[in-house]
Structure formats: structure tokens, C-alpha cells
Amino acid sequence: MAAADIACGSGDPLWRADLLHLNDWPSGLAAAYLAWRGRQIPTILTVHNLAYQGLFDRSRLPHLGIPDAAFQINGVEFHGKLSFLKAGIFYSSHITTVSSTYAEEITRPEFGCGLDGLLRTRAGEGRLDGIVNGIDESWDPSKDPYLVSPFSANNWRGKRANANDVRKSFGLAVSRGPLFAVVSRLVHQKGVDLTIAAAESIVSQGGQVAVTGRGEARLEYASQALAERHSGSIGVKIGYDEADARRMYAGSDFLLMPSRFEPCGLSQMYAQRFGSLPIAHRTGGLADTIEDGINGFLFGEHSLHRFLDAIRRGLETFGSKSRLTAMRWAAMSRPEGWDRSAAKYQDVYSRACQTAAIAA
Template identity: 40%
Template sequence: MKTLFAASEIYPLIKTGGLADVAGALPVALRKQGHDVRLIMPAYNDLLKKVAPIQKSINLGNPFGVGDLILLETSIPESDTPIWLLQCQALYEREAGPYLDSKGADFQDNHLRFAALSWAAATLALHGHLIGWQADVLHLNDWQTGFAAAYLKSWKADHIPVVTTVHNLRYNGSFEMSKFADMRLSTELLDLHGMEFYGNFSGLKAGLVYADAITTVSPTYAQEILTSEYGDGLDGTLKSLQHKLTGILNGVDYEQWSPEKDQFIAQNYGPESLTKKYENKLALLQENGLSEDTSQPIFGVVSRLTEQKGLDLVLEAIPHLLDRGARLIVLGAGDKHLEAGYLELQSLYPEQVSVRIGYFEDYSHRIQAGIDALLIPSRFEPCGLTQLYALKYGTLPVVRQTGGLADTVFEWGDRANGFVFTDADVASLKAALERCMESFYNSHSWQEKQRNAMAYDYSWEAVTGQWVELYESLIHK
């Protein structure tokens, strides 16, 4: 099977969130099973330094009037995965991140930047002779590539099966209608059952309505987005498309995320050598200059600092535990008032709280290995990857029961591997934290949960069969 996988970010080339992890791992897992998966993404600033030497370039012309779109054929060295980088200096070679300028605002031409990516992906899927390789399936991810489904629709290319994966419905790629003229798309697509979205046009809605299959990143989230609470204005559309909607849980690359082989942590360990986790705990406290009393629990946060992630709740709930000797280690960036709130908490508890604003891949590994419990009190969570990493490291997640968190973390019974609460409020989080503390002080109960957590297999290899089955069903149809 030949699949063209289109994404706006791919780890290890560039990453702002879970999409990059998925785009960097699922194609690799499929390739290991013999399927021919190739990638396409923009050639952002300095990206060429991170890939193998360019093998071939193809000029696709200047369809949007901003400069030639040039496809660069190369591969990702770490996995040897073939990738086409879409080069256009005017669109992609910028000093800031892939979506936001240096002030944290969306680039004003994001509609055009990702229209170009989508157009190139659709062109490759339809005209394989350009590259000597014809895709059987085009796999789109989030709004940044959703426009590709609209291009294929406008070209009447219904024979190319399209899968659209929603990693987070809240980011719908909605733009003012005045920008639609830039898109090189027919206005016939701008109706209620097309890509029109509350007076704007939406890349994500295009990817949904013109796809042959829609997937989300967990089974529970697939059901949640059919409701007004979680549907973000697209629940009506999704209900009408429910026949082609399914939830497939994200996986984890255990080559990158396993305490037994992790090169970033102080001491490797596994289920049979859990006592060595203590050395990572001590090393993490020393790295952050915190009190080295390892008899008290360390809570951790590795996340975007947003209210979606429920991290305003943590600010209110955690001081009570800090007063009892617990520690808190935070890594993340996001809303300025939350960043300020955590930095203030650090100033109030300088020997118990460490906060780093930003994201550092190696440090995130050391946190997972060194903390006792990971806090993920999300108001909604399509899948979540950090709790999957935590489980493998014997770090117990404290989560709200939503989306992928509900599918992967359980508090009661034989498969208990963490702590779960239902309501998105401080009282419910506090109660879960109290249960977590109680379990921590009961070493037998805690270690039993740790071993349960580490025994779960959330590898990509465990879920690729569902993807193969989906692709094959579309091809046969």
C-alpha cells in the first residue's frame, strides 16, 4: 500500500505539539510492516540542515502568485523515511515558528501558506507521474492540510481516497471570506455542506466534508466531538458524517520513550528494577536545586500552559500539597497569565517548585523518569501523549476523565494505573490528588499501580493494524 502522509509538522524536524509526534512515528511503524508511506511538509527555515542530501527537485510552478513551489525529495535520517519538502521562500522561510510570528500572533497569510501545502499534496496524490510514485491513499492531518481534500473535490478527483485525521478540533483553520479569492478554489464549495463555516471558510471543515474517512486520535474523543460541548461548532457537521468517523488511539514510539533505553535520563530502569527510578528522582531534584527529601512525592507538568489543559486548576489545588512537603516541576509555555502564575508559585516555594518556560525534549524525558505523578487535568484532551509516556516510565498520571485520557488511564480494579476525576473543578482535582498522596505513602499499592502502568502496550505497532484495515477498506471501495 502506498500512502502519502501530509502534515504541517513532523518530529524530529519540527514540533509544536502531538501532531508532530504522530506524523513522525505512525508512518515509520507502517513502513516497518512493509507499507510504502511517504511524507510531505513545508521546508521551514533551517529545515534542510536536518534532512539527508536532496536527491531531486521538482518545480510545480507559481500557482498562488507568491513564488515557485519547489518539491525537494529527501529523507529523515533517523528513520530513513522518504519525505518531500515544499520549498517557497516567501511562505515558509521565516525566523519564527511554523504558525505564529515572534509576537505570538498567527501569520496573516496562514491561509495561503497551508493552501500551498494542501495544493502540493493534492497534486502529488493525483499526478504520481511527477515523482514516479502513485499514492493509493492521501492521509491529511488537521486544518493545515484539510484544503487538499477541497482541491481534489474541485478537480473532480474522486478516485483518490482521502483520510482526514483530527488531532484537535478546536484549531479549525477558519479564515475571513475576503481571503477566499487567494485559494484558487471554486466558490461552489462555499455552502453549508461544504467548507463554509459561520460566514468564514475553514480548512478543517474542508478536510472533513470532502474526505472518504475521518479519524480522531482516541475512541472517546470521536464520541465527544458529536456533542455541542466538545464539537466547537462542527458537531452538526460531524453528526451528518458520523458514518465515516472512527477513533483510533495514538501510539507511542518506545524507541524514543522507554526508561530501559532512554539516553537522556540519569539511570535506566524497567518493571523489574523500579528501585532505580529513585536515582532519577534524586537527579531531577538536584538538577533543579530543590529539597532532596525523596520520601515526599514529586508532581510534574509537561504541557502547553493553557486552560484547555486545566492548568489553572493546578495552581489552585497544589499549594495545599506543597505545604505538606510535596514538590512540583513544570515544563511548558502558553498563556502569559498562567506562565506568570507558575513563576509566582516558584517564588513562594523556591525549594519545592521548579518552573521552566519553553519546551526542551531532553528535559521532558528526565521529568518523566524523575517525578512520581504527572498532572493532566484537561478540560478536553483528544488523545494526549504525555500520559502514555508517563505510564511506560512508571509515573502515575492524574487525569480528568475525557478523550484519550479516559481511554488509557484507570484508577480502580485490576488494571489501575493512575488517578481519575470527572468534573473540571478544583474540588475534584484536589480529591484525586489526595487519593494519589494516600497511595504514594502505601508503597505496596503504589508499586502495584506502577507495574500495571508499565505493562500497558500503547506502541504504534499495536495500532497500525487498524490503520491498514482502514486504508484497505477505502482502496477496495
């Protein structure tokens, strides 16, 4: 409500917003407040993960200043609940997601979390776009202060030093075999169960796995139990540490990312920038940022069989120095900054402002 008030000029009578950009369910109602006041200020809602919707009991309506008439299918109601996210999608001028593939996926029932019908309508109106995230300039292995040793696409020596540091930190044995990393929330969405199931195959082929993250208790426990069974080959740290994460990207040969769905994903782009090849499910932003066999590996059907096949291709590449070097170079050379994304947001802003001007 405060965001809507400020956008309307209540904070400064000599200034009002040209546009209000909202992110996810916590700010979704701002678009609705503007609509209920009859204000023509355009609103952009970026959906980072449709699964998190902000659902509350309808008894909250009067406390939040929501008109009773808005509690309907063409409003804030979602299966008898008040949905902040639906309010944002329904009342915003335009919706964006954080990758092009995810923008298409959420118009289908299997990914739409019950909102696919409304999102199909918005897509048909030309009011739904996907703009892949970028990563900031600090992700540069040639000058990252967290790394044990810097390196670049033209000088790989420092990568081995970071790998050795990761092995020591995670209690792994000294090895010249492939090192696989998992830097992730340990939740169902991220396909951690597939990673656990695939880990023994990786170890049996001379690989090692380092895992860091926090999430669902059952997956944390299963990851720790796996490490106990394969001491020296699998290491797990529950929690998150920035230095550990950056060294894992820098030291690993592959990043495992078998997400069931992934609105964008940043880990695969961090890994690519640090010369680690992502092995990922072909979904959402993973499909948009990874070229199979060029700068990473993708698998289609979300199954252990297909995941293991992608890992096998990774191991074969590791056995070919020339191919591994070529793929690392391609991964590190991929443009992943914010310039292209910013230009696309500027286009969305311009279109939304033009539409609002015509409506006014």
C-alpha cells in the first residue's frame, strides 16, 4: 500500500512514478491498490517462482483495505483463499518471468500452479514476457578474492588449486578424477533426490561429489548419510558459505542441477563463468542458458536414467582434454551480464507506459 501511495505522489506532490515494478507475491497487492483507486500508473510484476503465492484467509480482506467485490475469480480469490500473487498477475499491466522458457511453461497445467489459465490469457494479450536473469561482475575467476588461486579461460592452472582446496575442505581424498559440485537449496524442486541416487554411480566411476546447501530435513539427512557411506568420495556441508560456494564453482569440473522446474537459476551461470560445466534438466532458465554439448549438458525426461546418461556424457568429455578445454572455454565466454536483460526490461517498460498513455 505504501508503494502504491508513493507511486501516486503522496510522498511528494511534485513527483509521481512513471511505472511501478513489483517482484513476487509480497508486493503483488500494490498493483491492485492502484487499480482500485482508478490510477493509470503502469505496473510490471516479475514472477521469480510461481510456486510461492502468498495465500491467506479471506478474513484478512478488511485489514488490508481490500474491497469485498475484489474477492472473486476476476480479482484476488484463489480457491477460497486470498492470493497476493494472483492479485499481482490479475491487476498488473504486464508480467515478466526470469526466463523465456519458464514464461511458456507456466501457461501449462503441469507448471502453472493453478494459475495457468490466467497466464495463458495474459500471454494471449501480449502481456507476458520472459527475460533471463544476468549475473553481476563479481563473478570473475581472474580476480575473485574468495578463490585460493585466480584463473581464466586462457590459463587454467588456478582451477586445480581451487579443486584441491575444495577436496580438503569437504574431507575428500586427493584425486585427479572429476569433481562434481552441488550448490543448492536441498528441496524437492531442485531434484536433490536424483542427485543422491546418481552419486554412487559417479563414485564408482572415479568421481567425487561436494554438496552444500540447506533445505528439507529428509534431504539434508539423506545427503549426510550418503557422505558417511562414501567417506573420502562424497562430502556434505549443511548450510551456506559464500567462500565455499565460489571455490566449489571454481574447483569443480561439473555442477549437478537436475531441477524439476527452474524459473531461471543462477548457479548454472556462476558455474559456467568459473569453467564448471552444468549437468541439468532441460527446463526453464536451464534450457535458456545451457547449450547441450557446447557449454554444459542437458537431459529431457526428468528421470534417473536420463540424468545418468547426461553424467556419462560429462565423464566422457572429462576423458578428452581437448573437448573439455573447448567446452570450458565456451562456458566461460558466454555473455551473462545484465546488459541484454536491462535492454529487454527497458522495452517492456516502454510498451507498458505507451499502453497506459493511450488508456489515459
